[in-house]
Amino acid sequence: MPKTNFRKIATPRWVIENAFSSFFEFSERKHDEGVSNGYVYLAINLSGNSIGDPSLLGYIHQKLRDHNIPPQNISFEITETAAIANLANATHFIKEMRAIGCHFALDDFGSGLSSFAYLKNLPVDYLKIDGSFVKDIVTDPVDHAMVDAINKIGQVMGIRTIAEYVENEDIFYTLRDIGVDFAQGFGIGKPEPIFDEDRYHGQMEL
Structure with missing residues (x-):
């Protein structure tokens, strides 16, 4: 694919518009099947550059209205390293999104050098x-201790935790014993086409 076409497709607005449109159609189908909208959620990854775009907030507000999507059904994600590199923008963006009811997740937490210090300034869910x-985590006591520490900090701050890379039952049950809230990974479900009719869950509550 030519580079110019790739850039056009990869813009945050293209992602948001198409994700919201597909989400609305999927929610309507599930509603017709008797599934409450409260059980259908959408998570969208954003880049550090995206949260620095002052016009993106207004665009998201408008698209939520256009597609009649309850904000509480939407969660945005940004990696820890991107948030730290754009701390002021990230903090403002997160506060604005949460103010209208959207949720926010800090992705890849623990990969940064000063994770806990920055966490105090980022009001994530x-x-x-x-x-x-x-x-x-099953065989490495250091990894076990790190996950336990992150989970405990999250509990104290009222932030729910999601473990990535859950590949098997041993990892799943170890995380449940620690008290992690959600699990995500191939052991829960492999990547599927967007809003697949038969498999639309990407993470599981522990």
């Missing part, structure tokens, strides 16, 4: 624990 700590 979820911490996604970096998979590098999760994949060997």
Whole structure:
């Protein structure tokens, strides 16, 4: 694909418009099947550059109205490193999105050098624990201690935790024993076409 076409497709507005449109159609189908909209959620990853765009907030507000999507059904994600690199923009963006009811997750948490220090300044709803700590949690006591520490900090701050890279039942049950809230990974469900009719869950509550 020519580079110019790739850039056009990859813009945040294209992602948001198409994700919201697909989400609305999927929610309507599920509603017709008797599934409450409260059980259907959408998470969208944003880049550090995206949250620095002052016009993106207004665009998201407008698209939520255009597609009649309850803000509480939408969660945005940004990696810890991107948030730290754009701390002022990230903090403003998160506060504005949460003010209208959207949720926010800090992705790959623990990968930065000063994770806990920056966390105090980022009013997020979820911490996604970096998979590098999760994949060997059953056999590596250091990884186990790191995940336990991140989870405890999240509990104290009222932030729910999501473990990435959950590949098997041993990891799943270890995380449940620690008290992590949600699990995500191939052991829960592999990547599927957007809003697949038969498999539309990407993470599981522990």
